[in-house]
Amino acid sequence: MIENQTQKERALLVGCQLPNMDDERFLYSLDELASLTNTAKGEVMMSLSQKRNKVHSATYIGKGKIEEISALEKELEIDLIIFNDELSPSQTRNLSEKFEARVIDRTQLILDIFASRAKSKEGKLQVELAQYEYLLPRLAGQGLALSRLGGGIGTRGPGETKLEADRRHIRRRIDEIKGQLQTIVEHRNRYRERRKKNQVFQISLVGYTNAGKSTIFNRLTEAGSFEENLLFATLDPMTRKFLLPCGLTTLLTDTVGFIEDLPTSLIAAFRSTLEEVKEADLILHVVDCSNPDYFNHEKTVYRILEDLDVKDIPILTVYNKKDLVTTQFVPSTNDMVFISAYDQADLNTLQEKIETKIISQMEFYHLFIPGTEGRLLAQLKSETVLLEQLFNEQKELYECKGYINPSLALYQQTKDLHLQ
Structure with missing residues (x-):
């Protein structure tokens, strides 16, 4: 246990609050960054924030805040400084020159978690593609910084030597990955067509990361999908047979969790995986109703579904973790069920509700x-x-x-x- 603690990287979180973000939303965003850091096996030593009318074009934050971070970096023995937005290549370069600790942004942190979570060949290729596309415009001047990396958060996935290779090599690798992914996508499409031909009723679980999708999936199908109280515990989609009490055989798919400000490169890379949702006859939208920010989580999920052009598919909202609700929770829809995934009676109610939704389409x-x-x-x-x-x-x-x-x-x- 002690040895595990010493391996954790000591992180300092930095956020910039702009006028369009209220205090509550901003604090939730920083809390989420802390959860992401924890998921990536980092230890948050401190969070800093600055209110600005707009981010500093060269360094994201102001000169005074940079001096404050420099002092804290030595005092708290910081290994890693994580910024709560996607930094431009020049911002990353300028900030890296001002601090001894490594500088990464929210996007890089999410990419790192995805790299450690991907298990299937497709998942690994999708993450590698997203990482290369993120790194390509940031290669200039990174040679020195990369040569002194000793591994750690934000460095998993493509190895150090690959990152130091020239742009031509990386572009070639991107083309290779896209070709391999295309083959997998074609195979997935053939599999989908076969399922369509068999005309089995398809249900997709969607929701914000860590809402409890995998727990519900496992309880309903006994599939053994990885579940843990971490962000992005599930990365590779899984489909299993799900037998309803009325005897109808359906297919239930567990999907990757959504998150606010999910890097566009990741949405593009995982598009083929998320396409599964478009084929569904019913969507179960799982919401962690114990999270104070549940309403914004719901909005994020609906926004991503819209981006994926998912429309006219019936949605049943599943408010999960009812046993942990502490706030004045108000459901956003009447078409919902209120459950704890660990309560068998609640799961039975959920199955009855699914049956009712299915029958309404028949x-x-x-x-x-x-x-x-x-x-x-x-x-x-x-x-x-x-x-x-x-x-x-x-x-x-x-x-x-x-x-x-x-x-x-x-x-x-x-x-x-x-x-x-």
């Missing part, structure tokens, strides 16, 4: 089917919401009642049968 059927149609009876059980199946002795037929998705191939078959 059409009622009442069929009489001969006993010789065993395959059709089995399909009704697995592909539709079968409410009732009784053998009618008078007609010597099975009487079936339930709900069916009109987009199913099976739907036309039922139309051809005698509807009562």
